[in-house]
Amino acid sequence: xxxxRVADSLYWIGRYVERAEHHSRLCxxxxxxxxxxxxxxxxxARRAIxxxxxxxxxxxxxxxxxxxxxxxLDRGNRGSxxxxxxxxxxxxxxxxxxxxxxxxxxxxxxxxxxxxxSAERAFARGPATFLQSIIADxxxxxxxxxxxxxxxxxxxFLLLGVxxxxxxxxxxxxxxxxxxxxxxxxxxxxxTQVSVLRxxxxxxxxLRVYTAEIHTRNLLEFLLFDEEFPHSVRFSIKRMExxxxxxxxxxxxxxxxxxxxxxxxxxxxxFADMDETLGPGALLSxxxxxxxxxxxxxxxxxxxxxxxxxxxx
Amino acid sequence: MGKTAKIKAVGASTVAPFYPHEDAYDDMFAADGRxxxxxxxxxxxxxxxxxGELADRQRALEQSFLLQGITFTVYGGGEAxxxxxxxxxxPRIIPAAEWAxxxxxxxxxxxxxxxxxxxxxxxxxxxxxxxxxxxxxxSAPSYRREMAGIYVPHDAYVNVSGADLIRGEDGGFxxxxxxxxxxxxxxYMLANRDAAKRTFPEIFGSxxxxxxxxxxxxLLASLKSMAPEWRPxxxxxxxxxxxxxxxxxxxxxxxxxxxxxxVEGRDLVVHDNMAYMRTTTGLRVVDVIYRRVDDDFIxxxxxxxxxxxxxxxxxxxxxxxxxxxxxxxxxxxxxxxAVYAYVPDIIHYFLGEDPILPNVKTFxxxxxxxxxxxxxxxxxxxxKAVGASGGFGMLVGPHASAVEREVFAARLxxxxxxxxxxxxxxxxxxxxxxxxxxxxxxxxxxxxxxxGAEITVVPGALTRVALRRGSLVVxxxxxxxxxxxxxxSESETAP
Numbered sequence: 001x002x003x004x005r006v007a008d009s010l011y012w013i014g015r016y017v018e019r020a021e022h023h024s025r026l027c028x029x030x031x032x033x034x035x036x037x038x039x040x041x042x043x044x045a046r047r048a049i050x051x052x053x054x055x056x057x058x059x060x061x062x063x064x065x066x067x068x069x070x071x072x073l074d075r076g077n078r079g080s081x082x083x084x085x086x087x088x089x090x091x092x093x094x095x096x097x098x099x100x101x102x103x104x105x106x107x108x109x110x111x112x113x114x115x116x117x118s119a120e121r122a123f124a125r126g127p128a129t130f131l132q133s134i135i136a137d138x139x140x141x142x143x144x145x146x147x148x149x150x151x152x153x154x155x156x157f158l159l160l161g162v163x164x165x166x167x168x169x170x171x172x173x174x175x176x177x178x179x180x181x182x183x184x185x186x187x188x189x190x191x192t193q194v195s196v197l198r199x200x201x202x203x204x205x206x207l208r209v210y211t212a213e214i215h216t217r218n219l220l221e222f223l224l225f226d227e228e229f230p231h232s233v234r235f236s237i238k239r240m241e242x243x244x245x246x247x248x249x250x251x252x253x254x255x256x257x258x259x260x261x262x263x264x265x266x267x268x269x270x271f272a273d274m275d276e277t278l279g280p281g282a283l284l285s286x287x288x289x290x291x292x293x294x295x296x297x298x299x300x301x302x303x304x305x306x307x308x309x310x311x312x313x
Numbered sequence: 314m315g316k317t318a319k320i321k322a323v324g325a326s327t328v329a330p331f332y333p334h335e336d337a338y339d340d341m342f343a344a345d346g347r348x349x350x351x352x353x354x355x356x357x358x359x360x361x362x363x364x365g366e367l368a369d370r371q372r373a374l375e376q377s378f379l380l381q382g383i384t385f386t387v388y389g390g391g392e393a394x395x396x397x398x399x400x401x402x403x404p405r406i407i408p409a410a411e412w413a414x415x416x417x418x419x420x421x422x423x424x425x426x427x428x429x430x431x432x433x434x435x436x437x438x439x440x441x442x443x444x445x446x447x448x449x450x451x452s453a454p455s456y457r458r459e460m461a462g463i464y465v466p467h468d469a470y471v472n473v474s475g476a477d478l479i480r481g482e483d484g485g486f487x488x489x490x491x492x493x494x495x496x497x498x499x500x501y502m503l504a505n506r507d508a509a510k511r512t513f514p515e516i517f518g519s520x521x522x523x524x525x526x527x528x529x530x531x532l533l534a535s536l537k538s539m540a541p542e543w544r545p546x547x548x549x550x551x552x553x554x555x556x557x558x559x560x561x562x563x564x565x566x567x568x569x570x571x572x573x574x575x576v577e578g579r580d581l582v583v584h585d586n587m588a589y590m591r592t593t594t595g596l597r598v599v600d601v602i603y604r605r606v607d608d609d610f611i612x613x614x615x616x617x618x619x620x621x622x623x624x625x626x627x628x629x630x631x632x633x634x635x636x637x638x639x640x641x642x643x644x645x646x647x648x649x650x651a652v653y654a655y656v657p658d659i660i661h662y663f664l665g666e667d668p669i670l671p672n673v674k675t676f677x678x679x680x681x682x683x684x685x686x687x688x689x690x691x692x693x694x695x696x697k698a699v700g701a702s703g704g705f706g707m708l709v710g711p712h713a714s715a716v717e718r719e720v721f722a723a724r725l726x727x728x729x730x731x732x733x734x735x736x737x738x739x740x741x742x743x744x745x746x747x748x749x750x751x752x753x754x755x756x757x758x759x760x761x762x763x764x765g766a767e768i769t770v771v772p773g774a775l776t777r778v779a780l781r782r783g784s785l786v787v788x789x790x791x792x793x794x795x796x797x798x799x800x801x802s803e804s805e806t807a808p
Contacts, residue, residue, distance in 0.1 A: 003580050004591040093382065093556050097569035101381070108382050153593065247593075302593040307582060310595035 004303045006098050007157045009091040011298070013099075014161025016088035017107070020081045021138045022169045023052065027068040027081075028131040029198045033191075034064040041195040047176045048199060052079035065127070072131065073114070073123055081134065082114045100148040106141040110134070156243040160298070163243075164291055167236035170200055170223060171287040178220065179284065193219055201231050221274055224283070233287055234269040240294065241266045247302070258297035265290045331359075331751040337739040338484045339753055340405055351408045351801060354516045359403065364749050370512050371402050371746055377511075383504050383562055398501060399794035401745045404509050405756065405776045406520075412800045415486060415760060416770045418670030419476055421660060423762055426491065426647045428663040430470035434460045434643065444662050445655045449679075450646060457608060457643030459615055463632055465641050466539050469764045472639040473532070473603070475499065475775075478670070478758040480741035487673045487738070489757065491656070493648040495605055495640055498775040498795075499528060499761050500563035505797035506773065522799040525773030528761065529570035535765035536601045539637045547600035549573045550590065552581070554606050554622045564605050578606070583626035588636040601637040602627075608642045616642075650699045650733045651677055673738060679730040687734040688725065691718045694734040696725065709785060711737050740785055745778055745796070755779040757787050758798065774798040 030045035042064060053070045072081045089111040092104055113119060114134070122130045142162070149155045177196055193214040197203040200223055209226075210218045226232040244259035265287065272283055330342045341352045348356055362370075375397060378384075384395035407415075432439050433450055434457075440447040450456055475496040477489045506525050510517050533549060540547035553564035555577050568575035574590065582589045582596060589596035604611065610620040615628035630636045646652065654675040657668045676683040676694075687694055691710050698706035708721040725732050742753035760774040777787035778794045787793040 001574075001597060002593050003574055003576060004593055005577065005580050006574075007593045090556070093561070093565075095575075096382070096562075096565035097575045104382065105380055109380060112379070305595075307584070307591075307596065310591075311584065312589075312596055312598065 002098075002153045002157075004305075006095050006154070008303045009095045010098065010154050010157040011161040013088045013091045013095075013107075014158040014163075015165040016084040016091070016161075017138055017141060018162045018165040019079070019169070020084040020088065021135055022166075023049070023071055023079065023081050023084070024131045024134045024138075025201060026199050027071055028128055028135075029195050030064055031068055031127050031131075033195055034061045036191070038191045038195075040189045040192045044177055044192050045195055045199065048173055050176070051172070053077070068127060069123065072127075073119060082119075085111050085114055095154075098154050100144070102144045102148040103141065106137065106144045110137045110141065113137075153247060156247055157302075160240055160243045160247075163236040163239045164295060166231060167233050167240070168288060168291045170231060170233050170236070171284050171291070173199060174220065174223060175284045175288070178216065188216065190214060202229065205229050217274060225269060225272065225274075234266070237262060237266045237269055237287075244294075244298075258294050258301055261290060261294045261297055265294075331744060332753050335742065335753060336482070337753075337755065338480050338482055338741040340741060340743040340756075351406050354520060355403065355406065355513070358513060358516055359744070359751065367402065367746055368749055374400055374402060374508050374512055377508060378504065381504070383500070399778075399780055400501075400505060400508065401754075401778055401794055401796035402512060403744055403746065403751075404513065404797040404799045405743050405758075406799045406801065407758075407774075409801050409803045411486075412523075412772060414669065415478065416772075418486075418488070418668070419760060419762055419770050420768050421664065421666060421669050422476070422488065422491065422656065423471060423474065423764055423768055425660040425663050426493065426656070427468050427470055427764065429659045430641075430644060430647055431465065431468040432663075433646070434463065434470075439659070439662055442662075444658050445652070449651060453646050453649050453652070455608070455643070455645030455649055457646075459628065459632075460641065460643040463641075464634060466541070466637070467764075467766050469539065469766075470641040471644050471647070472535055472539065472641075472764050473762070474640075474764075475759045475761045478760065479673075479738060480758075482739055484741070486670055486758070488656075488670050489673055490650075491648040491653065492759075493640065493644045494607070496759070497560040497563050497605075498759055498777075500566040501795050502761065502771075502773055502775045502798070503528060503566075505775070505795060509797040509799075517799075520799060521802045523772035523802050525771055528771050529567060531763050531769055531771065532567065532603075533571045533573070535763040535769070536603055536637075536639055538765035539639055540600045541634065544600050548598060549601040549603065550576045550599050552576055552578070552602050552604040552606055552623075554578075554610070558605075560605065567603075578610075578620075578622045578624055581624035581627065583624055583630055586626075586630050586633050586635055588624065588627060588630045599636060601639060603639050608645065611638065611642060650675075650697055651679065651730075654733065673735045676734040678725060678732040678734060681729075683734075684725070684729050688722055691722060693737060695737050696721065696732055696734045699731050699733060709737065712785075737785075740779070740787075743776065743778070743796070745780070745794075747780065747782075752782070754782070755785050755787070756796075772800040774800075 026045060026049050030042060030049065033041035033045055046067065049067065049071055053067050070077055071079065074080045075082055075086070077083060089107055092099060092107050096104060145155065145158060173196070193216065194203060197206050197219065202223060206219070206222050209222065222229065222232065224233050227234060229235055241259065241262040244262050248259045268286070330346045330348070334342065334344055334346060340349070341356065342348060378397040378400060384397050429439065439445050440450060471493045473495050474491060474493050475498060476491050478486045479489050480486055502525055536549050537547050549571065550573055551564055551568040553561060553575055555561065558564070565575055576590055580590045581599065582591060584596070588599045588602070590599050606622050609617045611623040612625060612628040613620045613623060614625050627636070628642070631638050653672065654677055657672055660666060660668045676687050678684045678687055687696065694710045696708045696710070708717065710718065713721070740755035740757060743756045744751050745754040747754065756776050756778050758774050758776055761771045763769045763771070776796045776798045778796055779785055779787045780794045
C-alpha cells in the first residue's frame with residue numbers, strides 16, 4: 001500500500017537525481033574539451049547543453065566555464081544541478097518516512113554541499129574535481145537506494161523515474177549530436193566521439209566491446225541497443241518495462257496502459273535496425289514521444305486517477 | 314511542596330563547583346556548593362575532558378542533527394532557512410524517586426482532565442455545581458460546541474500531551490502548562506537520547522538510564538486502542554500540514570517509527586461518511602488519524618472554511634464514529650491558561666484526591682480583586698495572554714522596563730479577562746556548555762504522556778534550556794535549546 005502522493009514524490013526523486021548526474025557529466029566533458037582546446041568537442045558538448053543554457057556561440061574557455069557555472073550552480077536556472085538536487089531533496093523530505101535514513105542522509109549531505117558557500121569556491125578552484133565528486137555522491141545515493149530500501153513499490157517508482165529520465169536524456173543527447181547531420185559537421189573526429197561517449201558515461205564499456213576504433217554507427221548502436229550497458233536506451237526502457245509490469249495490478253484492464261506502452265517500445269528497440277535510427281520519424285523521436293506517453297500513463301494509472309473508479313469494493 | 318521532591322545531598326562529595334551558586338535551584342550543585350550524588354559520574358567526566366574535547370563533541374552533535382535533517386524552518390528575509398535547535402551536550406539527570414512523584418502527579422492530572430472534557434462536552438455537571446464558572450468555559454474560543462454529545466472511546470479526549478514542569482526554589486516540581494493540543498518536541502527527546510549515547514557512552518552504560526525508545530510503539534498502541542472493536546486491524550495515519558510546518562520533521566519521524574503512512578489533507582477523501590486515503594491502487598479506509606493539524610483546520614465544512622490542510626466532511630465521519638481523530642477536537646479548552654487555575658479543583662471534583670503536583674499560584678485578571686493586586690505588583694509578576702502560546706504576548710515583570718510595564722498595564726485594564734498572572738519563579742538551572750564554558754542556564758522539563766485505554770508517562774523528557782544568560786524563556790521560537798534527560802531506574806540507589 002502506498003499513497004499516490006508518495007509514489008509521485010519518489011518518481012520525481014529518481015528523475016531529478018538522474019538529471020543532476022547527467023548535467024554534471026555534460027559540464028565535466030565540456031570543460032575538459034575546453035582545456036584540451038578541442039573545438040569540435042567543445043562545440044558538440046555546447047550543443048548538448050544548449051537546451052538548458054543560453055551560451056554564446058564562442059568556444060573560448062571563459063565562455064565554457066560560465067556556461068558550466070550556469071548549468072551547475074545557478075539556482076535561478078531550472079535545469080541546473082543545484083536546482084535538480086534541491087527539488088530531489090525537497091521531494092525526499094516530503095516522503096522522509098518512506099525512504100531509509102541511509103538514503104536520505106546521502107541526498108541531504110549532497111544537497112547541503114552544493115548549496116553551501118564553499119561550493120562556489122570549490123567549483124572555481126577545480127570544476128572537474130567538484131563535478132566528479134557530485135557524480136560519485138550520486139552513485140553512492142543510488143547504491144544506498146538499492147542496498148537499503150526494500151525492493152518494493154517505493155523503490156520501483158524511484159527507479160522508474162531514474163530510467164525514464166535516462167532514456168529521455170540519452171535519446172536527446174543522440175538527437176542533438178547526430179540527428180541532423182546534414183546541417184552540422186559530421187562527427188567523425190575521434191576526440192569528439194570520445195566526448196559523446198563520456199557524456200553518456202559509456203567510454204570504457206564501449207571500448208571493451210568495440211575497441212578504440214570508434215565509428216559513429218557503432219557508437220549509436222551501443223548507446224541505443226546494447227542489452228547490458230545500463231545507460232543505453234534499450235536497457236533503460238527494458239528496466240522501465242520490468243518495474244511497470246510488477247507495479248501493475250493483475251486483472252485491472254484499465255491500468256494496463258503504461259506497461260503496455262513500455263513493452264511495445266522495448267520490443268521495438270529489441271528488433272530495431274540501425275538504418276532506421278536517423279532522419280525524420282525515426283527511432284529517436286519515437287523514443288522521446290513514447291517516453292512522454294509513458295509518463296502520462298503512469299500519472300493516469302497510479303497518481304491522478306478519477307476517484308469514482310477507485311472506491312474499495 | 315512534594316516531600317519526595319527534595320533531594321538529599323548525602324553521599325555527595327565536596328568538589329569545587331563549576332560556577333558560583335545563584336538564587337535558583339541547581340540540578341548539579343546544592344546551595345552549599347556540594348555535588349548532588351546522582352551527578353557524580355557525569356561531573357567526573359566533565360572535569361576530565363578538556364575544553365577542546367568538549368567542543369569537538371559539541372560539534373559532532375550538531376553535525377549529526379543537521380545530517381539527519383532534524384531542523385526547524387525559520388521564515389523571513391525572503392528565504393526560508395533551516396536551522397537546528399541548539400542542543401546542549403550534557404544530559405540532565407533525574408533520580409528514580411523524583412520521577413515516581415512526577416509520574417504519579419501527571420497521570421492523576423491527565424485522568425482528571427479527560428474526565429473534565431467528557432463532562433463539559435456531556436452533562437456539564439462541574440459547571441452546574443459551580444466549581445468552574447460556566448461562562449469561562451462556554452466563552453473560550455477553544456471550546457467546540459460541535460463536540461457536544463460525541464462518543465469518545467475510554468473518554469480519552471487527550472491521547473497525546475506533554476506537560477511543562479518547572480522546579481521551584483526548593484527543588485519541588487510545579488506544573489506550569491498542560492499542553493493538551495498535541496505539543497511537539499518528542500522527536501527531540503528521542504534524537505537527543507540517540508546523540509547522548511554517542512557523546513557520553515562511558516557513563517550512559519553504567520548510569521542505568523530508563524529507555525525512551527519505546528515511545529513510537531506505545532503511541533501506536535494508544536492510537537489503536539481508540540479504534541472501534543469491529544475494526545480489528547485499524548489503519549492508523551499521521552496527518553501533517555506538510556513540509557512547511559516547523560514540526561514536519563517530527564511528523565515524518567513518528568510516522569516512520571510507527572510504520573504508518575504520513576498523510577496530508579490532499580491525500581484524504583471523504584465518501585459516504587467514510588474517510589479514505591488515495592493510494593496507487595485506489596482508495597483505502599482510514600481508521601485513526603493522529604493529527605498534527607490544529608482544530609481549526611481539520612475540516613473546512615465544520616471549522617475554518619479557508620483551510621486546505623484537512624479534508625472536507627471529516628468531522629461528519631468522526632461524529633458518525635467511522636474515524637478516530639486524536640487528540641479529539643476541542644481539547645484545547647482544558648489547557649486554556651485561565652482554566653489552568655481550576656485544575657486543582659477539577660482533580661478534587663472528579664477524583665476526590667489532593668493534587669500530587671502543585672500548580673503555580675495563578676491570579677485571574679478577570680476577577681477585579683485579583684486584577685488590582687496584579688496591577689499593584691506588576692514588577693513581581695509574569696503576565697500571560699490566555700490564548701497565546703510559545704512565549705508570545707507575555708510580560709516578565711521583573712525584567713521589563715517601567716515603560717513596558719505601563720504599556721502592558723493599559724492592555725491589561727482594557728481586556729482583563731484575556732490575562733492571567735503568576736509570580737515570577739526562578740526556573741531551576743542545569744550545567745550547560747556555552748561558548749566553551751560550563752555555565753548554569755535556566756531549564757524546564759517536558760515529559761510526554763500517552764492515553765488510550767490507559768495512561769502512560771514515558772520515562773524521559775525534553776529539557777528545554779534558555780541559552781541566553783539569565784533568560785527565563787525556553788521556547789525554541791525565542792532562542793531556546795534543549796538537552797537530553799536521563800531518568801534513572803529504581804535500583805540506582807542500591808549499593
